[in-house]
Amino acid sequence: MSPSDTPPAAVPVTPSDTASKPHDLHGAGRATTLIHHAYQPPGGFAAVQPGVFKASTVFFSDTAALKAREWKDKSGYTYGLHGTPTTFTLEERLASLEGGRQCLLAPSGLSALTLVGQSVLKAGDEVLIPDNVYAPNRDFTRVELAHWGITHRVYDPMDPAGLAAHITERTRLLWLEAPGSVTLEFPDLPALLQVARAHPRLIVALDNTWGAGLAFDPFRLGVPASADTEGVDISVHALTKYPSGGGDVLMGSVVTRDEALHLQLKLTHMRLGLGVGANDAEALLRGLYSLPLRYAAHDRATRHVAHWLAARPEFEGVLHPALPGSPGHEAWTRVATAAGGLVSVVFRGDRHTPERVDAFVDALRVFRIGYSWGGPISLVMPYSLKGMRRFGALAGRDGDTLVRFAIGLEDPADLIADIAQALAVLN
Numbered sequence: 001m002s003p004s005d006t007p008p009a010a011v012p013v014t015p016s017d018t019a020s021k022p023h024d025l026h027g028a029g030r031a032t033t034l035i036h037h038a039y040q041p042p043g044g045f046a047a048v049q050p051g052v053f054k055a056s057t058v059f060f061s062d063t064a065a066l067k068a069r070e071w072k073d074k075s076g077y078t079y080g081l082h083g084t085p086t087t088f089t090l091e092e093r094l095a096s097l098e099g100g101r102q103c104l105l106a107p108s109g110l111s112a113l114t115l116v117g118q119s120v121l122k123a124g125d126e127v128l129i130p131d132n133v134y135a136p137n138r139d140f141t142r143v144e145l146a147h148w149g150i151t152h153r154v155y156d157p158m159d160p161a162g163l164a165a166h167i168t169e170r171t172r173l174l175w176l177e178a179p180g181s182v183t184l185e186f187p188d189l190p191a192l193l194q195v196a197r198a199h200p201r202l203i204v205a206l207d208n209t210w211g212a213g214l215a216f217d218p219f220r221l222g223v224p225a226s227a228d229t230e231g232v233d234i235s236v237h238a239l240t241k242y243p244s245g246g247g248d249v250l251m252g253s254v255v256t257r258d259e260a261l262h263l264q265l266k267l268t269h270m271r272l273g274l275g276v277g278a279n280d281a282e283a284l285l286r287g288l289y290s291l292p293l294r295y296a297a298h299d300r301a302t303r304h305v306a307h308w309l310a311a312r313p314e315f316e317g318v319l320h321p322a323l324p325g326s327p328g329h330e331a332w333t334r335v336a337t338a339a340g341g342l343v344s345v346v347f348r349g350d351r352h353t354p355e356r357v358d359a360f361v362d363a364l365r366v367f368r369i370g371y372s373w374g375g376p377i378s379l380v381m382p383y384s385l386k387g388m389r390r391f392g393a394l395a396g397r398d399g400d401t402l403v404r405f406a407i408g409l410e411d412p413a414d415l416i417a418d419i420a421q422a423l424a425v426l427n
C-alpha cells in the first residue's frame with residue numbers, strides 16, 4: 001500500500017460559499033427572476049459524497065477578483081476546464097493514492113499517456129518505450145511523435161543492463177510499464193531506474209494502470225534521484241480500469257511529485273484543452289472508496305485461477321507476475337505486494353490452431369469478450385503472437401496464440417468451471 005503523505009482533500013464548498021454577486025432584482029420579470037434567483041442554500045453541507053459541481057462558466061464576484069484570478073493552483077476557480085470542487089477533490093485523492101503530490105485529469109488513460117509526450121518532448125528528442133508497452137502508446141509514439149520530429153527506440157524491459165546502450169544525449173523520456181501489457185512480464189524497476197538516473201536529462205514515466213497505486217509505490221522504489229524522489233518522475237494511470245471499477249467511465253491521471261514538472265504538464269494540459277466531465281469525476285470518487293477492497297478481491301481470485309491454469313496441460317505457459325516461473329516473478333516479489341487481476345496463457349500453434357483457440361474463447365459463458373478490465377465482469381481476449389514481441393521467449397512465435405483473462409468479481413469457482421468446460425470444447 002502506498003503511504004498517503006498528502007493531507008486529505010477538504011470537503012468542497014457548497015454553492016453559497018462560491019463567488020456569486022448578490023443581486024436584489026425586485027420587480028424583475030419571471031424569466032429574469034428564475035435565472036437570477038436570490039435564494040442561496042446554507043453553507044456547510046457535509047455528506048459522504050463530495051458533490052457534483054458542473055460548470056463551464058465560473059463567476060467572479062467583481063473585476064478585482066477577475067484580475068486576481070489564478071488557475072495554476074487550487075487557490076480558486078476560473079473556468080470549468082481549469083477545475084471545479086469535484087475535479088480538485090478527485091485530483092488530491094489520486095495524488096495520495098499513488099504517493100504523489102500533484103495530479104492532472106485527462107479524458108482517457110490514453111490521453112493521459114499522450115499528454116506526457118506532448119509536454120516534455122520537442123523535435124530532435126528521442127523516447128524509449130519497452131517492447132511490451134501498452135500498444136496504443138507505441139502507436140502514438142511511432143506515428144504522431146514521429147510527425148513532430150521525435151524519434152523512438154524499443155528496449156527490452158527484462159534487460160536493465162542493456163538499457164544503457166539505448167540512451168544518447170537526445171534521449172529525453174523513458175517509459176516503464178510493470179508488468180508489460182498483455183504478456184505480463186514484470187521488469188526490475190529499481191534496476192531500470194538506476195540506469196536512467198545516471199542521465200539527469202531523462203524523465204522517467206510509468207504506466208501504473210496495473211499497479212493502481214496499490215501493488216507497489218511508484219514514487220518509492222528505492223532509487224534516489226533527488227532528495228525528493230526515489231522512484232519515477234511521472235505516474236500515469238488509466239482510471240478507466242480499477243478506480244472506475246464499473247466498466248463505464250473513461251479517464252486518466254498524471255501524478256507527479258515535482259512542482260515544476262507538474263506545472264509544465266499542467267500548462268500543456270491547458271493548451272490542449274483537456275478536461276473531464278463532472279459526472280465521470282463523481283463516479284471515480286465513488287469508485288475510490290472501494291478500490292483497495294476490489295483490488296484485493298481481483299488479486300486473490302486471479303492467483304487462484306492462475307494456479308489452476310498452471311496445472312492444466314493445454315498451455316505452454318501461464319503468465320502472471322505472482323506465479324513462480326513467470327517472467328519477472330523475482331522482480332515482482334522485490335517491489336510489489338499485490339498482483340492485480342490479469343493472467344495470460346499461451347497456446348502452441350502446432351497443438352492448438354488459432355481457429356481452435358477462437359472456438360475455446362467463444363465457448364466461454366461467464367467470461368465476456370471485450371477490451372479493458374477492472375470491472376465486475378470477467379473478460380477474455382485472444383491475441384496472435386505474430387510480430388507481437390521483439391525480445392524474450394515470446395518473440396518469433398508467429399503461429400502461437402495468447403489468451404488474456406481479466407478476472408472480475410464473480411465467484412472464482414464459477415470462472416474455473418467456465419474455463420474447464422470451454423477447454424473440453426478445445427480438446
Ligand SMILES: *Cc1c(COP(=O)(O)O)cnc(C)c1O
Pocket residue numbers: 108109110111113134181207209210238239240241250251252372
Ligand atoms: C487501458 C489502458 C490504458 C488506456 O486507458 P483508456 O482509458 O482505455 O484510454 C493505458 N495503459 C494501460 C496499461 C491500459 O491497460
